[in-house]
Amino acid sequence: MRRMNSDKRQLPAMKLDELQALVATWKQPKFRARQILDWRNKGVLSPDAMKNISSDLRQKLKDEICCEPLKLIRRECSVDGTRKYVFALTRMRAAGKMIESVFIPEEKRGTVCISSQVGCVFDCPFCHTGTQGFEANLTAGEIIAQVLAIKADLHAEPLPDELHSDITHIVYMGMGEPMANEDAVLSSIGLLMDKDGLNISRRRITVSTSGLIPQIQRLGAVYPVNLAISLHSAIDDKRDTLVPINRKYSLQALRACLNAYSIGKQRHITLEYVLLDQTNDQDEDVQALIRFVNPERERVNLIQFNPYPGSPYAGTSKQNMKVFAQWLISKGIRATVRRSRGDDIMAACGQLKADTKADSNADTKG
Ligand code: SF4
Structure with a gap:
């Protein structure tokens, strides 16, 4: 049978x-x-x-x-070479559910940003995925299948010579909170690193999380890959709103967790900070951030806010982002302003949300 x-x-x-x-x-x-x-x-x-x-x-x-846990529904290509993929899950209980993945090419590296859940339960108000609500956890096979499908697509249709068409890095920064689907995510990391499989070094794998502390501790014990934290404020009152998991795991608890996370030589933890106009870009915010960061082990990645339809925030101006970064740098903190990629195809950070209505013609029989 x-x-x-x-x-x-x-x-x-x-x-x-x-x-x-x-x-x-x-x-x-x-x-x-x-x-x-x-x-x-x-x-x-x-x-x-x-x-x-x-x-x-x-x-x-x-x-x-x-054999094929995902079906490619659509691919969109940005003018900067970034490719966004919309996939439908094919297993019966999740039939018709959509996820998105992104390939970001640079001169010397190619990064795949993968999803770990359909939607997300945490409802960070600046995040497009959060507005979708939680729909399903992905299996380890569905997580790896994103990487494999993108690999096949890049082989069939490589990018122009000046851009990397190979997958060198994996970031768990697509749809979902990876640490809320920790068993499948840990299993998928093991598969990415498998010598008979894709054989990707743990130094080239990054998990981004809003700060689920017990799960981060388990990740560090099992696969101490690169860690990125969606910080977005170093003031508890503000972070309670911007990153609601902070009400459960406060900045003080996060601080202790980050201090204990094993990073190895010449590596660092990335603190992601999306700059929102008049919200977390004020003098008190940068001062709190300076007090929070451990410059020996951490660096700050300042992210330009990418508005999505109906988003309640506006992004900080480019000029003010530079001032914010300079203030951190003047205190000995490594801070970079992340170049936004693929924003013309809604593939930039915080913009991923599969439009299931637009994609409802998917053939997803289990
Ligand atoms: S930022 Fe991350 S944790 Fe927050 S709603 Fe978006 S996907 Fe979920």
Whole structure:
């Protein structure tokens, strides 16, 4: 009897030994697992495209495994080379739900920004994803499938020579709060780092979180990847509004957690700070931030606010952003103003929110 998609293991989340065990039950030689994995690692997930395996084995894969947990609905390309992808989940219980992922090319690196949830429960008022509410956690396979689909797309249609068309870095900064889906996210990090899989160094993986402290502690103990914190204010009263998880885990608790997080040599924790006009860009804000930051271990990434339809905030002017940054730098804090990428296609930071109505023609049978 064929299994439904929701019950099947997902090919993007399988390790070599699991595949070897599976093909052995089908009376196939061990090396077939390696062949399947080689296709998978290139982003080729459809068994029909795996040219060096038999039609019997292809059929077994289709029957027994969910090979393609995502369906590409749409790709949008920015004038700066950034690509935004809208995917639909294919497993039955999440059929029709959309996520977004972004590829950000630079001269010497290519970064994939991946989603970990459909929507988000935390409702940070400046964040477009937060306005969607929480809909579903992604599985580890769905998280990895974003990277694989983008890899295949870049192979099929590379960017111009001056931009990197390879994936060198992964950031968990798309839709959702990664630490609220910690089991799947930890599992996906293990898969990204797997030597038989994508083999990406933990130094090239960054998890961005609003500050769920027990989960950050677990992340640091299991996979101490790069950490980015959505700080956005160093004043509890303001952060309670901007990042509501602060009501549960205050700045003092966050401070202790960051001090204990293992970062290794020549690495640092990034404190993300989106600058909102007349909200968190005043003298008292920069002074509080200077008191909060540990310049030996942390740097501040100042982010230009990217408005979305109906957003209640305006961004700080470019001139005032520079003044804010200079003030931090004058106190010995490494502060950079992040260049906004892909804002013409709503792919910039805080703008991701899959428009399920616009994409409702998706074919998502489980
Ligand atoms: S900023 Fe992060 S935690 Fe806050 S609503 Fe947006 S996705 Fe969720």
